[in-house]
Amino acid sequence: xxxxxxxxxxxxxxxxxxxxxxxxxxxxxxxxxxxxxxxxxxxxxxxxxxxxxxxxxxxxxxxxxxxxxxxxxxxxxxxxxxxxxxxxxxxxxxxxxxxxxxxxxxxxxxxxxxxxxxxxxxxxxxxxxxxxxxxxxxxxxxxxxxxxxxxxxxxxxxxxxxxxxxxxxxxxxxxxxxxx
Numbered sequence: 001x002x003x004x005x006x007x008x009x010x011x012x013x014x015x016x017x018x019x020x021x022x023x024x025x026x027x028x029x030x031x032x033x034x035x036x037x038x039x040x041x042x043x044x045x046x047x048x049x050x051x052x053x054x055x056x057x058x059x060x061x062x063x064x065x066x067x068x069x070x071x072x073x074x075x076x077x078x079x080x081x082x083x084x085x086x087x088x089x090x091x092x093x094x095x096x097x098x099x100x101x102x103x104x105x106x107x108x109x110x111x112x113x114x115x116x117x118x119x120x121x122x123x124x125x126x127x128x129x130x131x132x133x134x135x136x137x138x139x140x141x142x143x144x145x146x147x148x149x150x151x152x153x154x155x156x157x158x159x160x161x162x163x164x165x166x167x168x169x170x171x172x173x174x175x176x177x178x179x180x
Contacts, residue, residue: 046128047170050163053111053119053131054172057161060092061133062176067100069179076178078102080136080157089133093121102133111163134160139175 011019061079068077078101079089089102093111096102110127111119121131137158156177163170 043166046165047168050129050165050168050170051172053129054161054163054170056119057092057131057133058159058172058174058176060094060096061089061102061159062174064096064100064102065176066179071100076157080138089136091121091132094118095120128165130164132162134162134171 064077064079065075068075092102110122111129111131112122112127114120119129135158137160139156139158156175158173158175160171160173163172
């Protein structure tokens with residue numbers, strides 16, 4: 001059999017459009033996978049930073065308690081007063097390591113990364129992370145009584161710190177006790 005001279009081998013326009021459509025769907029799927037992966041990685045990084053900022057506040061408060069014990073001050077000095085329910089310490093950052101004080105101003109909730117690579121309390125609502133010490137509740141190791149005078153009876157307090165970012169909240173809570 002002899003083939004006619006007008007028949008040519010190759011792709012038609014419709015076949016090319018079908019191939020382009022299928023390849024395009026595959027590329028869109030792959031690109032959306034990478035985009036979702038990058039977004040999840042960014043959120044995981046922020047969750048980790050928020051958790052560390054919350055835990056850092058608790059550790060800085062623990063540092064103040066240790067300093068007070070070594071200096072002969074009341075162990076809760078510069079954090080709270082001796083009666084239950086008072087929260088004199090609203091904000092804290094690395095500067096408390098030298099001053100052994102909380103940052104008492106209520107408008108310093110924002111956290112920013114300064115030029116030295118440290119997070120600091122700052123009053124600027126444009127920052128991503130906002131950290132605040134929510135509560136400092138006196139407790140006694142040997143009692144469940146809620147109204148405790150730290151000077152007379154209480155030897156611990158429960159600290160709760162909240163870090164908010166992108167409408168999310170990460171909290172850290174711990175019990176800090178009087179050094180024995």
